[in-house]
Amino acid sequence: MVPHPRGAGRYAPSPSSDLHLGNLRTAVVAWLMARTSGRDFLLRIDDLDVERSRVDVAERQLADLAALGLDHDREVMWQSERADAYTAALASLDTYECFCTRREIADAVRAPHQQPDAYPGTCADLTEAERAERRRERPAALRVRAHGAQHTVTDLWAGEVTGCVDDFVVRRNDGTAAYNLAVVVDDAAVGVDQVIRGADLLNSSPRQAWLAEQLGHRAPTYGHAGLAVTADGRRLAKRDGAVTLADLAEVGVDTADVLGQVAVSLDLATPGEAVTAETLRSRFDPAVRPGPWIVGEGAGPVRGRR
């Protein structure tokens, strides 16, 4: 795979469940950002989590994106086929084995300046004899040695975001690549230079940008769009009623209605107006931050026009 000189944006769903309104809206924003900046728009299926990923779900996700009119360039990338690239990247990093359980990490005493979710460094300096002992108890994850780095990224809408880079996991203890590693390796492999995604991932961006530089890549530009939330301020979830295209179709809300509602949430259409992805593209202003989207409560948060 050769990075494309035009640059690229991407959307990368995890196929654990069907895309809900918030996921679809983020996809629309990512597509608009790519299409209004002359970038390719790439799709990647983040199916590293073998226990939760399902091919049929991934196929429905791709069909949903196509139904909204979000066309893409090049072939869809599947993370499950990328193990060799992750192994090669791991070999170039300074890593160490970590045997901690979640509980041990939660209970560890941290230095005062460390963030509450930062790895406390428990396994950073184990002797070979200690590692041999602990390998008998449980398989090791691999963590990258970050030496307490701080890293700053510039988000297109949030501005500068500085985060502590702890010794985060780059290979899970089941042997698969960790999310942060896979994202960075895959984005670099296909020339993704603009990452548009949900605001829940903003805090991951300093770690990922730092890792990209460790691997010899230029970190992409980031833009974190507001999430879809319920009226009481929770992140929208599948349990919030009819929130997927399939569920909404059953209650009489078709795909065009959904796109219209997303457009309204982005101030790109008036309620009830018929729009296409192309309409949105012609109206979209990349300088305007897509804020949170408060959707209604109960079944069918998106109302039909009728």
Ligand SMILES: [Zn+2]
């Ligand atoms: Zn550990």
